[in-house]
Amino acid sequence: MSSYDFMTKDELQKQLNVLKKRYQNFKLKNLKLDMSRGTLSKEQLDLSMPMLNILSNDSNFTSDSGIDYRNYGFSDGIWTLRYMFAQILNVKPFDVFVGGNSSLSMMFDVISLYMTHGACGKRPWSSYERGIKFLCPVPGYDRHFKILSHFGIEQIPIPMKKDGPDMNIIEEAVKSDELIKGIFCVPKYSNPQGIVYSDETVKRFSNLSPKSSDFRIFWDNAYAVHDLTGSCKFLLSLMNECLQNSTEDLPIMFCSTSKITFPGSGVAALAASQKNLLEIKRFYSFKTIGFDKLNQLRHAKFLKDYENILEHMKKHRKILRPKFQVVINCLSKEFSEQNKDIASWSEPKGGYFVSVDLYPGLAKQVIKMCKKAGVKLTDAGATFPNGIDPNDSNIRLAPTCLPANELALAMHLFCICIKLTAIEKKIKTLEDSCEHISN
Amino acid sequence: MSSYDFMTKDELQKQLNVLKKRYQNFKLKNLKLDMSRGTLSKEQLDLSMPMLNILSNDSNFTSDSGIDYRNYGFSDGIWTLRYMFAQILNVKPFDVFVGGNSSLSMMFDVISLYMTHGACGKRPWSSYERGIKFLCPVPGYDRHFKILSHFGIEQIPIPMKKDGPDMNIIEEAVKSDELIKGIFCVPKYSNPQGIVYSDETVKRFSNLSPKSSDFRIFWDNAYAVHDLTGSCKFLLSLMNECLQNSTEDLPIMFCSTSKITFPGSGVAALAASQKNLLEIKRFYSFKTIGFDKLNQLRHAKFLKDYENILEHMKKHRKILRPKFQVVINCLSKEFSEQNKDIASWSEPKGGYFVSVDLYPGLAKQVIKMCKKAGVKLTDAGATFPNGIDPNDSNIRLAPTCLPANELALAMHLFCICIKLTAIEKKIKTLEDSCEHISN
Numbered sequence: 001m002s003s004y005d006f007m008t009k010d011e012l013q014k015q016l017n018v019l020k021k022r023y024q025n026f027k028l029k030n031l032k033l034d035m036s037r038g039t040l041s042k043e044q045l046d047l048s049m050p051m052l053n054i055l056s057n058d059s060n061f062t063s064d065s066g067i068d069y070r071n072y073g074f075s076d077g078i079w080t081l082r083y084m085f086a087q088i089l090n091v092k093p094f095d096v097f098v099g100g101n102s103s104l105s106m107m108f109d110v111i112s113l114y115m116t117h118g119a120c121g122k123r124p125w126s127s128y129e130r131g132i133k134f135l136c137p138v139p140g141y142d143r144h145f146k147i148l149s150h151f152g153i154e155q156i157p158i159p160m161k162k163d164g165p166d167m168n169i170i171e172e173a174v175k176s177d178e179l180i181k182g183i184f185c186v187p188k189y190s191n192p193q194g195i196v197y198s199d200e201t202v203k204r205f206s207n208l209s210p211k212s213s214d215f216r217i218f219w220d221n222a223y224a225v226h227d228l229t230g231s232c233k234f235l236l237s238l239m240n241e242c243l244q245n246s247t248e249d250l251p252i253m254f255c256s257t258s259k260i261t262f263p264g265s266g267v268a269a270l271a272a273s274q275k276n277l278l279e280i281k282r283f284y285s286f287k288t289i290g291f292d293k294l295n296q297l298r299h300a301k302f303l304k305d306y307e308n309i310l311e312h313m314k315k316h317r318k319i320l321r322p323k324f325q326v327v328i329n330c331l332s333k334e335f336s337e338q339n340k341d342i343a344s345w346s347e348p349k350g351g352y353f354v355s356v357d358l359y360p361g362l363a364k365q366v367i368k369m370c371k372k373a374g375v376k377l378t379d380a381g382a383t384f385p386n387g388i389d390p391n392d393s394n395i396r397l398a399p400t401c402l403p404a405n406e407l408a409l410a411m412h413l414f415c416i417c418i419k420l421t422a423i424e425k426k427i428k429t430l431e432d433s434c435e436h437i438s439n
Numbered sequence: 440m441s442s443y444d445f446m447t448k449d450e451l452q453k454q455l456n457v458l459k460k461r462y463q464n465f466k467l468k469n470l471k472l473d474m475s476r477g478t479l480s481k482e483q484l485d486l487s488m489p490m491l492n493i494l495s496n497d498s499n500f501t502s503d504s505g506i507d508y509r510n511y512g513f514s515d516g517i518w519t520l521r522y523m524f525a526q527i528l529n530v531k532p533f534d535v536f537v538g539g540n541s542s543l544s545m546m547f548d549v550i551s552l553y554m555t556h557g558a559c560g561k562r563p564w565s566s567y568e569r570g571i572k573f574l575c576p577v578p579g580y581d582r583h584f585k586i587l588s589h590f591g592i593e594q595i596p597i598p599m600k601k602d603g604p605d606m607n608i609i610e611e612a613v614k615s616d617e618l619i620k621g622i623f624c625v626p627k628y629s630n631p632q633g634i635v636y637s638d639e640t641v642k643r644f645s646n647l648s649p650k651s652s653d654f655r656i657f658w659d660n661a662y663a664v665h666d667l668t669g670s671c672k673f674l675l676s677l678m679n680e681c682l683q684n685s686t687e688d689l690p691i692m693f694c695s696t697s698k699i700t701f702p703g704s705g706v707a708a709l710a711a712s713q714k715n716l717l718e719i720k721r722f723y724s725f726k727t728i729g730f731d732k733l734n735q736l737r738h739a740k741f742l743k744d745y746e747n748i749l750e751h752m753k754k755h756r757k758i759l760r761p762k763f764q765v766v767i768n769c770l771s772k773e774f775s776e777q778n779k780d781i782a783s784w785s786e787p788k789g790g791y792f793v794s795v796d797l798y799p800g801l802a803k804q805v806i807k808m809c810k811k812a813g814v815k816l817t818d819a820g821a822t823f824p825n826g827i828d829p830n831d832s833n834i835r836l837a838p839t840c841l842p843a844n845e846l847a848l849a850m851h852l853f854c855i856c857i858k859l860t861a862i863e864k865k866i867k868t869l870e871d872s873c874e875h876i877s878n
Contacts, residue, residue, distance in 0.1 A: 037511065038511075039510050039511045039512075040509075040510055040511075042507070045507065045509045045510060049495075049496055052492075052494040052495060052498075052733070053491075053492035053494060053495050055491040055492060056488075056491060056492050057488055059491075068481070068484065070479075070484045070701045070702075070703075070704065071478050071479055071484060071701075071702050071703065072476060072477075072478045072479075072697075072702040072703055073478075073703065100539055100540065100731075101539065101727075101730065101731045102727045102728060102729075104726070104727055104728060105726050105727040108725065108726040108727070109726075112551055112555070115555060116551070116554060116555060116565065116590065126555065126565065143725075143728070146725050147725055147726075150722075150725040151555065258511075258728075262509045262510075262733060263509075263510050263511040263728070263729075264509075264510065264511055264512065264728065264729040264730065264731060264732055264733070265509065265731045265732065265733035265734065283589075286547065286582075286585050286586055286589040287543070287544050287547040287548075287586075288540075288541045288543055288544040288547070289541060289543060289582070289697075289702070289703065290541075290702075290703040291540065291703065292539075292540045292703060292704045292731070292734070293703055293704065294491070294701060294703070294704035295704065295731070295734070
């Protein structure tokens, strides 16, 4: 129910005309604003500028074991970074493997490896005639889904609850179907809703008894230190829980500095049990002579240690928090409690997105209208497998990149488009039912 | 025939004793020298030090199209680099795609893509029940072979001639066998012999008529600008030749700055026809949000253009040439013309290696003896598919990393080990034949 339900067709039409005028005025502004991806704002990028010339002739380029970081050579990663990532992922440094600039690429690589060679001696995932399946908490991260689509992996949507994905469904599914080989999770500040998995959820993940012994949890901890408030939400260590349950081969964990230093020029890492790690490192020893150790060194010198990262992230928070407030304030102002079924939204305590759920059937049209007026949003359906939101309802907002004044403008337009689309739908429904009556 | 053939057993034994004493003396030196890989020397690494702090607050981080290189964003590469790599590979800039830090990784990725998805709409290479095959000019690069082994691809050795691989065999093989899907080539200063493919060889590659339309030439032009003499050997443009023959989908070309700036922290690139490129770029758009554009920018600012790269390479040459001379001089001094069947070697005009062919059956033992005395050489057999040299004869020397004095020491030991092993073998043969006569 919304306030529109109590309006006559004339009242709705009147409101629609006002909104249309306001929409037209927006169009005249010739905006060109992008809220589609979780990119960093210029201010955030500037925070890491000292890292760019932190290496010089005076730097020590030699590791304790005598490796010149400037030369060839495969390694598990510079120790400073292994310690740092171990704290970020809440695992032991020995379980961390530092890679290149992209954690997504590492997820792709691991799935690719399992497709062609299987996991830990099991048959290759590509060898199942009927194909394999992944569980996908929805709404979720489009790039996870795209990796799965690339490999022709069936994606089973799992509804998200307030404390993580629906564990009842997951437990039942993995227990009975050996074709289910994995699940993608963003356990802290999930993309797009910003949900932090509860202790119980993490414990239940560590307690899974999949029918398939090569089932893997792809634990993409992309926002591990990306808090928007001072009271950071704590995520239980999945690896520690697994070790207690002897299920340590279940998780493959990922993180990166993409949203700590520079996206695209950061450092990514992976953590896993020694058994999984051995296999993954062997794979990489075929694939490359080594990752960029100078960029690792740059990050080690700039970020120093975990405590310093937390200090650095406070600076990000200072920039980001007001932006999220603009988004939440605008939505709260425009959509009162009684209009929550037209638009409801997440109020994340961290991460990079706000998730908005509209009245079913509105999302595509709202995104189209915003685009026409110069505001680019994440594609409709992007938060669902194969780009199809069955309710055409969810929209992911990425408030990080735009300056606050432009963000306010974009949000204003966004709200107008929602109302306009909702009223148009309401009028259409009224007309359809009148027609029905007159027939 | 060698001079040992004219010695009596006693004379040989005497010589052996002298060599053994010299070998023991070497052992007392407690050497720890590595000639196993084509790494860069400290002096070479120092050449690129100004690149490390070439980016600063004053740098322009914005592309012509408005992209902030510090942020996310997928691109075909910074234009300066696309131009540069186009000249290195002798193709059009539009055909160049700039990647991460490793060309080997890009080769792996392309083969992985073709294994799981096929090339240009053809069936996946992994879908052939009997498996697919690659042609492998031998001796060749171990890491190429290892990629093929990883994917279970059969490797058919193709003998190298003075102007490239034996094209008669290649032409016949690809014409008749549709399971042959590719060939790995290092066309300029081949690894390990330093052979430059002749114009005729390149033309014949461009004229191949493979039975399989998804046959691909993996053209690893790793040493395109790595000349050791002033008179650089010219390599014909395979892509231009292919365009003239409408076979432009045959080659996938690779290069990198690993041996121009910093190994592991360089920039790699790939060039291919638009049809191939489109497919490969689509693959990467699933795999990553983008490559390290800041490292690309660093390279663009430091290397500037192709002409400047050639100037930069002169500095490398000045460091490397004397080292290759140490190797060649030592071999020439120790093995006269009449001993060429005990040891013969390449005298490369560029690249990173000297290839030594020993009397059959000696290589493993020589490498083992060198190792025991503290000099590490590339593993025996490494230059052949599956690590098996059928003649146990070829050894790859990598003279680039060691300082000249240490290199001379290592070469001295290497020659002693060859002679020692050759004489031991000769004595054994004599004993065996005596035994045969007395029986």
